[in-house]
Amino acid sequence: DWAALFAESGARKVPLPTYPFQHQHYWLEPARTPTRAETADSSLWAAIEDGDAQSLARDLEVDAAALGTVLPALASWRRRSREDSLADAWRYRVGWTRVAAAEPRLSGRWLVLVPAVRAGSARVRAVLDGLAARGAEVVAVEVAETSREALGDQVKSADGCAGVVSLLSWDDRADTEYGTVSVGTAATLAAAQALRDHGVTAPLWCVTSGGVAVAGEAADPAQSAVWGFGAVLGLDHPDTFGGLIDLPTQGDDEEVPDGLFAALCSPEGEDQLAVRADGLFARRMLRDRDGSGSAWKPRGTVLVTGGTGGLGSHVARWLAANGADHVVLLSRQGGDAPGAAELVADLADVRVTVAACDVTDRDAVAAVLAEAERTHPLTAVVHTAGAGLPPAPVTEVTAEEFAAVTGAKVRGALVLDELVGDRELDAFVLFSSGAGVWGSGGQAPYGAGNAFLDGLAQRRRARGLAATSVAWGGWGGGVGMIDADGGDQWRRIGILPMDPAPALRAMARAVAGGPPNVIVADIDWARFVPGYTMARERPLLRQLPEVAEILAADAPGGGASRREVLLDSLAELTGPEREAFLTDLVRREAAAVLGHADGDAVEPERAFKDTGFDSLTAVELRNRINAATGLQLSPTVVFDYPKPTTLARKLRTELLPTANETANGTVDGLANGAATDADGREREIRRVLASVPLRRFHELGVLDALVRLADSTAGGPGGLSGLSEPSTAAEAENTAIADLDADELVSRAMRGTTFGND
Structure with a gap:
């Protein structure tokens, strides 16, 4: 029992290789040398914890007999203090914060899954009417069976929908076949599966009734179960999970759903919401500061x-x-x-x-x-x-x-x-x-x-x-x-x-x-947060200070999307450099999934399955790459492209146009690798310029110069807003932008800017 052996010894944990075949070098960081005061303090408490009355009496210059009663009490207090400190650090609770409910405006078709036993209820009718009143084209489907196959036939109409609303959890009857699973929970599971089976990409919103307690009210455990299911569904399928919305167990059938429609608009990415008479509330994980003064004393x-x-x-x-x-x-x-x-x-x-x-x-x-x-x-x-x-x-x-x-x-x-x-x-x-x-x-x-x-x-x-x-x-x-x-x-x-x-x-x-x-x-929030939030926002953690700091530090480009940052980086590279860059990206993310220190531990030509990936870690890698690139790759992408190099080529294809694709009238020479001749180089630079977001030209101070250049080439002011035929004089005086070589194009764009004149 290593934990017991090293308990209270001051020993510290260090990362070591998991498997010998990794052949990686590890060095131990030297321990910080304690100060003299720290050494004395440590010696005192070590004697107390060991029950060493003689050493303690000598250090305190008192009679050892006088310590007979106080020493065990001090040792017990020291142990409890340490346990209490850890206990407080580990304790959290679920809370609710009020969020603004904007006027809901819906559009497109919305599929509403209604349990057949509740189809005629006033609350269901209010939901359907409310959706329609706010702009949705409502397609209501009554669900009488909980089998995946039966639901599959019913959800086919969801193709092309803007959203799916499931009221299936409202069937709170006990499932006679499965006992502890309610009919509503079984139906919700089957619906989620059927929607995936038919490739429905519309977000699924699971609506419960009394599933959570916002202000101390009673909860319905069967409805609560759907919240636990939904939390996992949002991890397994973040791309098609809309969220969880809870309505009160009882409430006015016309007023309560108003908050429901606001929740469906998902304010600020919220995906766990409760509608109550006094507003819309979002679920949060918070530090638990209650109960820190006393502890349960068991008896009887x-x-x-x-x-x-x-x-x-x-x-x-x-x-x-x-x-x-x-x-x-x-x-x-x-x-x-x-x-x-x-x-x-x-x-x-x-x-x-x-x-x-x-x-x-x-x-x-x-x-x-x-x-x-x-x-x-x-x-x-x-x-x-x-x-x-x-x-x-x-x-x-x-x-x-x-x-x-x-x-x-x-x-x-x-x-x-x-x-x-x-x-x-x-x-x-x-x-x-x-x-x-x-x-x-x-x-x-x-x-x-x-x-x-x-x-x-x-x-x-x-x-x-x-x-x-x-x-x-x-x-x-x-x-x-x-x-x-x-x-x-x-x-x-x-x-x-x-x-x-x-x-x-x-x-x-x-x-x-x-x-x-x-x-x-x-x-360990520094490890947990990046993985947990890689596929989508997770507002549940927003109010934990340590998480907020991590999210702020992780925001790339001062708020720019990761895809924009990635494209900015790729724009500065040649074809082979791009492929190497993306291969390194894949190797880094794969190493993070496997717990390696860096991407060097993942060989670029070695199959993922031979490196230690299984179905779950493959999905984790997919999620990390999606988050890093802004793409929406399929869950099987790691198996479809089974090596870092082949997956990197897939990323290049998705992020950059193919060899035959055009961009602003130019032919892309990047997807085939770096151009080797002058024409190829010009095409490459033109592609680079075409791929750079306008905001980057503006940030660098060259946007106005490019606009003036394009306007002068097109025949004067207004050339970008409505290109006119260039005048003969203009044609004689100016070189058409399409005829400029790459060096001249860049040079003319840079003139008149600070760094262009350096």
Whole structure:
């Protein structure tokens, strides 16, 4: 256990090669030499933490016996202070900020997917009428089935639409086939898949009703699940995801949708919005400053589901160490679970009950609770049970897989909520995940299940009952996804492993006085933000100061688009230089995806699949290149162009005209490589001039000179606004711009400018 070995030692982490075949050199940076004061301070606290009374007595020049009581207290305080510091740094919450709602003006055809069971409702009618009143041509489709195939036939009419609005989540009936998945959630999944199947590029807006709590109101967990699904959908398919819009559970059918139409206009790129009677609100991730003064002190009987698993065992040990009298551990295997015997031995100071029980079996859980409360009353529940599947894009997920992932997590939480009823508990803790907040690529069922728990916590809290859902980031200590096979990938994108002790301390502080939904995650924002925002804006993070700084620093060209900056760079290069430039770009982005320090680690002629790319990292590379170039490449582009060099040629073709394409009447000689003769050189320079945005000529101070040159060539003032036939005198005096050679064209353009006369 390296973490335990180096704990409190001052050791620091340094990046080392992941695999020996990379053949890269690494040097350790010399550690900063501590000052004399720092050394003395470190020595003092080292003696306290080690319980070394003799050394401490000698340094303080006091009797060692006098330290017998204070030394353990100081050591405990030091440990808690460090844990509290980390706990506060890792804790976030979801908040809502009011945004301006401009007068909505819609155009084009809009497809509206309506659940058949709600087709005749006043609210649906208000939505359809409201869209039409604001300029949209409305195509309403009643959806009675939740199969992908059936929906496929119905969404064909979406081709060429300006947008798609899904009201399918409003069918809140329980799906009789899949149990924990509502009909509305299953239909929303099928609709997203069917739209992709038919190549519909119009943005999909998922509209829920009571899916989120803006001001402490009760949420509908089934509607909340669609928000978790949507967060992942926006990562898997950022090009066709419009966003999520929540309407109140109840409201005036004519007034409430007004905000809906404003939301559909997506003010400032907002994609997670809530419409309420007092305005339009956008979702934000914020620092959680609540509950920082005290922490939950467990007592009596505490029930832990998934109690013998990795997360559950850490929770059990923490409960025993912090005051619980009786810990009840539920798991499918009970005492036969791997590590269960060792766990019970570690909990020797408290009473422990290990029960083999399926948390989704209401009768079995009720029996365990009745038996457990014979000695101590139930005071708290911690629900850690859950399941996962290997990542898969939304288009490849089935409703059966949705049900499998959400089963123990969702159904188990509902069973516990029902059984504890309205009793006054100290804590009702649901282990959720950041996948339900910011999303996690390829984890749509997992995101939906965790968002369901967040909604359940909001509903309980609105009823005045104890409830806290904790959306965890990555756990260290050998548990959770981050320490599984994909651990390196999580670290690479900025989700870092948390030591269990301060992580659970953060949970305890949140339970004591925090909001119903809290996020506990150690995030390296410098790594996380570029990847998370590469394909589209993510307003969710806008109000975090550290994120705002990163976004401001990352804005290229003082606000110019990345594509403009890239084209400006390419305009200064010859054909072969362009290809080398784009190849280097591909290699840098590929290296970033694979976690290498720079592009030199990626060989230009080596196939991506031989370098370590799979389907998910291929999409990540596509997203990074799209963000860097402003292009919209297909998800399969890395497989269609399987080497850095071939992909770079694809980029050149997309960014620059082909060999036969014309630009302002000139033939492009760039796509065939650098021209080798004088005519080729002139064509190249003309192409360069034609490709430079007008704003660049203006910024460089040469635009007026070019305009005067063109006007004089065209016959005097007004030549650019309406070219007239040049006069004979003008023809004799001026050389037609088309007849100027490249050097003369550039020279004449530069004359009269500051740098042109240098």
